[in-house]
Amino acid sequence: MAKRAAPEVNAGSMADIAFLLLIFFLVTTTIEKDSGINRKLPPIEENTEPPIIKQKNIFTVLVNKNNDLLVEDEPMEPKALRQAAIDFLDNNGDGSCKFCEGAKDPESSDNPDKAIISLKNDRETSYATYIAIQNELVAAYNVLRNRLALKLGPEKGFPNMNFLQMQDLHKDVRWNGNKEKLKALIDQIKKEIPQKLSEVVE
Amino acid sequence: MSKFKKKKDGGLAPINTASLPDIVFMLLFFFMVATVMRENTLKIKNVLPQADQIEKLDKKNPVSYIYIGKPSENYKKFGNQPKIQLNDNFADISDVAGFVAAERASLREELVPFLTIALKIDKKVNMGIVGDVKQELREVNALKINYTTASGDALSNIE
Numbered sequence: 001m002a003k004r005a006a007p008e009v010n011a012g013s014m015a016d017i018a019f020l021l022l023i024f025f026l027v028t029t030t031i032e033k034d035s036g037i038n039r040k041l042p043p044i045e046e047n048t049e050p051p052i053i054k055q056k057n058i059f060t061v062l063v064n065k066n067n068d069l070l071v072e073d074e075p076m077e078p079k080a081l082r083q084a085a086i087d088f089l090d091n092n093g094d095g096s097c098k099f100c101e102g103a104k105d106p107e108s109s110d111n112p113d114k115a116i117i118s119l120k121n122d123r124e125t126s127y128a129t130y131i132a133i134q135n136e137l138v139a140a141y142n143v144l145r146n147r148l149a150l151k152l153g154p155e156k157g158f159p160n161m162n163f164l165q166m167q168d169l170h171k172d173v174r175w176n177g178n179k180e181k182l183k184a185l186i187d188q189i190k191k192e193i194p195q196k197l198s199e200v201v202e
Numbered sequence: 203m204s205k206f207k208k209k210k211d212g213g214l215a216p217i218n219t220a221s222l223p224d225i226v227f228m229l230l231f232f233f234m235v236a237t238v239m240r241e242n243t244l245k246i247k248n249v250l251p252q253a254d255q256i257e258k259l260d261k262k263n264p265v266s267y268i269y270i271g272k273p274s275e276n277y278k279k280f281g282n283q284p285k286i287q288l289n290d291n292f293a294d295i296s297d298v299a300g301f302v303a304a305e306r307a308s309l310r311e312e313l314v315p316f317l318t319i320a321l322k323i324d325k326k327v328n329m330g331i332v333g334d335v336k337q338e339l340r341e342v343n344a345l346k347i348n349y350t351t352a353s354g355d356a357l358s359n360i361e
Contacts, residue, residue, distance in 0.1 A: 011223070018226040025233035034259040034320065036350040041340050067360060078360050123330030127323050128251040128359035130332070131349060135253040135356035142255055167257075 037134055042198075057109050059088045059117045063133060065124030078132060085140035089115050089193070099148050099192070112144065112193045120200035137197060144193050149185075156185050163189055245280075246271035246287050251325035252354030259348055263316040266305040268298070270331060271324030284327045286335065295331075298338040318346045325359060 061081070062070040069076050071084055091108040092100035100112065109115035117137055121130055146162035153159050157178075158166060163186070169175055170182050248271045259265060269287040273280040277292075286293045288301045306314050319339060323332060339347065 014223040015219070015226055018223055018230055022226055022230040022233060025230065025237050029233055029237045034265075034350055035256045035353065036259065036320070036348045037253055037255065038257050038318075038346075038348050041336060041345040041347060043343065043345060044340050078357055121329045121333075123328060123333065125329040126325070127327045127329060127332055128325035130329050131251040131253055131325070131351060132356040132359040134349070135255050135351075138255040 037131070037138060039134075053116060054110075054114075056093070056107055057114045057116055059085065059109070059115065061117065061119045061133065061137070063119075063121045063125045063129055065122040067126055067129040069133070078129075078136065081133065081136045082140050082143070085117060085137055086143055088117075089140060089144055091115070097192075099151055116196045116198055118198050118200060138195075141193060141195050145189050148189050148192060152185065152189065156181065158182060158185060243290055244269060244287065245274060245277045245290075245292065246285060246324065247274050247326075248322055248324050249326075250322065250350060250352045251356075251359045253349075253351040253356045254353060255356075256351055256353055259318070259320060259350070263318055264305075264309050264313050265318050265320050265348075266302070267320050267322055268301070268335060269322045270327050270335065272326070284324070284331050286331070295334050295338055298335055299342045302339065302342045302344045316346070317344060318348055319344050320348045320350045322350045 060070075060072055064070065069078055069081065071081065076084065087102065088109055089112050090100050090102035092102045092104055092111055093106050093108055094110040095104065097111040097113075102108075119133065119137070121133075142164060146164065149158075149161060149163040149166055153161050153166075161169070166182060166186055166189075169177075170179060170186060246269055248269055270284055271287075272282055272284050273292075280292060286295065286298070288297060293301070302317075302319070306317060309317065321332070321335070336347070339345070
């Protein structure tokens, strides 16, 4: 065979090919923005006796099919729900909660550990309203947890940090502080103010 | 005078485009890395409600998506009642259990307890179908759920 010099490959169309691929990926890219409200469903337990809970420890929230809100048998504007839930959780009726600043109303909840929020919705309630209500109730818990975090933080070595910032920091892989200590503090706050949000299933 | 004539003859030097492929490739690689392929083709309207007390969905743990919404324009023949979409198809309430089982089967065993079900639900859907799906999830013991929302003012949902 005669020796032939390898012909030079024409790279002029390289840019075109790259552009084609580029445009394909530009079009298919969806910058993911998945975030939302995490919830845990209650497991199905057979023939359990419902625990006996004092009526004053239950904060009933009812959303009807017209998306109207009924809180403790009184109509309420959604705007006012967050504060109402905070007042209920923070009430500290039996005085056992050291960090609460509530009104100590004997007719309202004993302490945050016993306080339960009960949410009931109609089948016709819109999902948007339901999420808004869930959001406000989670916000109420977060407000109290943030407040407690700011109180407990300094003595545990995490000053000027609220609960949400602590959680973010704990998830941050680049942070090289004492993760176990932070986790213990987060768990302590979660234990002091547990999210007891019950949903009524028809 | 010849000085000036020379300049006119030369004209504009052509721009060197030799580095154009390099630049384009750089962009290409960026988008290739940043791209997350859409897992499912949506057959439903899916405008998420807004909320501000949200947490990022942890991508370290496995996530399965359940979509609920009214069929979109092209799928009008399926009616205008909210429907469930699993993977690429419309489904019934009774299919949810099978879907969760299939998702679990495709995971490594140690990850199964961490499976999160992300509920992507259109904001105009009524709670009835959502409640049914939740009940179905409870029955197959898939208890970790996430109401996927956009971030924004939650109270703007109520109007």
